[in-house]
Amino acid sequence: MAQQRWGSKLGIILAVAGSAIGLGNFLRFPVQAARNGGGAFMIPYFAALLLLGLPLMWIEWTIGRFGGGFGHSTAPGMFHTLWNKNRFIKYFGVIGIFGPMVIFIYYTYIESWLLGYSFFALFGKYNACTTDQSMAAFLQGYQGLVKNEFFSSIAPSYFFFLVTFSLNVLIIYFGINRGIETVCKYGLPILFVFGAVLVVRVFMLGTPDPARPENNIINGLGFLWNPDWSALKSAKVWLAAAGQIFFTLSCGIGVILTYASYLTKEDDVALSGLTAAVTNEFAEVILGGSIIIPAAFAFFGSAGVEKFAAAGAFNLGFVTMPLVLQKLAFGGIFGFLWFMLLFIAGITSSISLAQPAIAFMEDEFNFSKKKACTYFAVIVFVLCQPAIFLLGKGVVDELDFWGGTFCLVLFATIETILFGWVFGMDNAWTQLHHGSDITIPRIYRFIIKYITPAFLLFILGFWFVQEWVPFILLKNVPAGNVSYIVATRLMLVGFFAVLVFFVWKAWKNKKIRSS
Numbered sequence: 001m002a003q004q005r006w007g008s009k010l011g012i013i014l015a016v017a018g019s020a021i022g023l024g025n026f027l028r029f030p031v032q033a034a035r036n037g038g039g040a041f042m043i044p045y046f047a048a049l050l051l052l053g054l055p056l057m058w059i060e061w062t063i064g065r066f067g068g069g070f071g072h073s074t075a076p077g078m079f080h081t082l083w084n085k086n087r088f089i090k091y092f093g094v095i096g097i098f099g100p101m102v103i104f105i106y107y108t109y110i111e112s113w114l115l116g117y118s119f120f121a122l123f124g125k126y127n128a129c130t131t132d133q134s135m136a137a138f139l140q141g142y143q144g145l146v147k148n149e150f151f152s153s154i155a156p157s158y159f160f161f162l163v164t165f166s167l168n169v170l171i172i173y174f175g176i177n178r179g180i181e182t183v184c185k186y187g188l189p190i191l192f193v194f195g196a197v198l199v200v201r202v203f204m205l206g207t208p209d210p211a212r213p214e215n216n217i218i219n220g221l222g223f224l225w226n227p228d229w230s231a232l233k234s235a236k237v238w239l240a241a242a243g244q245i246f247f248t249l250s251c252g253i254g255v256i257l258t259y260a261s262y263l264t265k266e267d268d269v270a271l272s273g274l275t276a277a278v279t280n281e282f283a284e285v286i287l288g289g290s291i292i293i294p295a296a297f298a299f300f301g302s303a304g305v306e307k308f309a310a311a312g313a314f315n316l317g318f319v320t321m322p323l324v325l326q327k328l329a330f331g332g333i334f335g336f337l338w339f340m341l342l343f344i345a346g347i348t349s350s351i352s353l354a355q356p357a358i359a360f361m362e363d364e365f366n367f368s369k370k371k372a373c374t375y376f377a378v379i380v381f382v383l384c385q386p387a388i389f390l391l392g393k394g395v396v397d398e399l400d401f402w403g404g405t406f407c408l409v410l411f412a413t414i415e416t417i418l419f420g421w422v423f424g425m426d427n428a429w430t431q432l433h434h435g436s437d438i439t440i441p442r443i444y445r446f447i448i449k450y451i452t453p454a455f456l457l458f459i460l461g462f463w464f465v466q467e468w469v470p471f472i473l474l475k476n477v478p479a480g481n482v483s484y485i486v487a488t489r490l491m492l493v494g495f496f497a498v499l500v501f502f503v504w505k506a507w508k509n510k511k512i513r514s515s
């Protein structure tokens with residue numbers, strides 16, 4: 001299959017930024033910040049950005065472009081070219097296809113809620129909900145968790161899922177340049193405009209309740225920005241910050257490898273990787289940090305923000321925000337801007353999650369785009385069903401753990417060690433600077449070789465003991481959910497095994513062809 005290419009340098013930067021800027025920036029970041037004490041979160045967050053996020057961006061852009069030069073757009077082939085003496089390393093690369101697909105399964109479903117809520121906001125469907133209880137009931141009805149006066153079945157939710165899913169497949173079908181690049185080129189500017197409008201409107205809230213002058217926007221910003229140095233001693237806050245950096249930058253999972261593989265050998269990766277990361281951080285800390293938290297703070301105070309964030313991952317975005325925006329003149333329009341902003345952020349991310357699987361079929365099995373998209377759509381559509389119908393049984397949390405936490409850190413560790421130690425730091429540094437528009441400070445040679453892997457190994461070890469062992473042993477799962485969680489795990493193991501088989505088969509075919 002002819003090598004696909006990005007249309008322009010700006011195009012790939014926007015595509016990577018589009019992948020990075022997503023629900024993580026506007027929903028996950030505020031929840032993480034609020035759950036980890038606001039200002040206490042930001043110092044580890046920036047440390048993780050400099051020591052993990054940026055190095056991984058550079059590592060993935062470099063490995064991706066390098067692997068693309070050998071006709072590989074996914075991790076199995078790339079890892080094999082980096083360490084061709086090792087017969088097994090390609091199987092570790094399976095995580096770089098599996099992880100994005102697992103995230104795609106639940107991410108697309110949540111993304112579809114945002115499309116639904118955009119319409120609900122515009123047409124005043126949730127206007128009757130004036131308390132957090134009724135707004136939460138609206139959400140639960142929509143998710144199909146309960147039947148209530150708002151929703152008698154999951155059908156509306158399923159309808160928006162079908163629309164969202166089809167849109168994703170359609171964009172992927174149009175390809176790297178005409179599909180992904182075009183959507184990001186238009187989507188991101190719209191997203192920034194909507195974000196800016198919302199930030200200005202939120203800042204104009206001032207002190208909404210004169211009886212409670214301490215609940216105001218300035219204090220809301222202070223909640224996030226007044227540093228709390230004591231939290232540096234808390235491992236939990238460090239882990240949450242590192243996890244957020246991975247998720248928000250789309251690092252450590254394989255999608256940036258795939259995007260960068262469509263560059264040519266002479267294209268810059270150092271400045272482009274940096275620019276994409278900086279764009280994401282702007283969207284996260286400036287836009288993402290200036291909407292939900294200050295708005296919720298101005299109406300409900302710091303205790304309210306913490307309470308809402310603790311109540312559930314979607315509470316701040318789907319319950320608190322519509323409640324706040326509803327109190328404003330033209331609340332429906334602001335609600336629409338909020339949910340549409342999130343939907344656009346979501347779709348530019350979910351298409352990136354689909355691309356590794358498509359690229360694998362195209363490169364390693366010579367599938368046409370149409371055939372690859374059809375296989376992808378059928379398989380993933382089936383896998384999405386448990387996330388939709390068993391949301392209340394903890395299936396989405398389970399998928400998020402394996403795809404959005406476990407795989408990210410594991411894959412990032414493998415990549416970093418391969419890059420700095422197997423490929424070797426001299427080669428790595430030369431590749432990173434080949435065609436580069438900037439020179440990266442030399443301290444990053446040291447960071448990439450020693451600090452990033454040490455940090456990653458520490459996270460892996462610490463998480464393993466503290467969180468993964470109880471998680472793996474189903475310690476915190478309510479008795480009624482155990483069978484569903486076990487079934488989800490079996491499904492994931494089976495799916496992983498199937499991918500391993502196809503990697504094996506692809507290499508076997510290559511051997512036959514070349515002999």
Ligand code: PFF
Nearest residue numbers: 020022023024247248250255
């Ligand atoms: N970075 C996206 C977000 O912040 O929502 C989520 C994501 C996309 C994670 C793609 C991983 C990925 F490969």
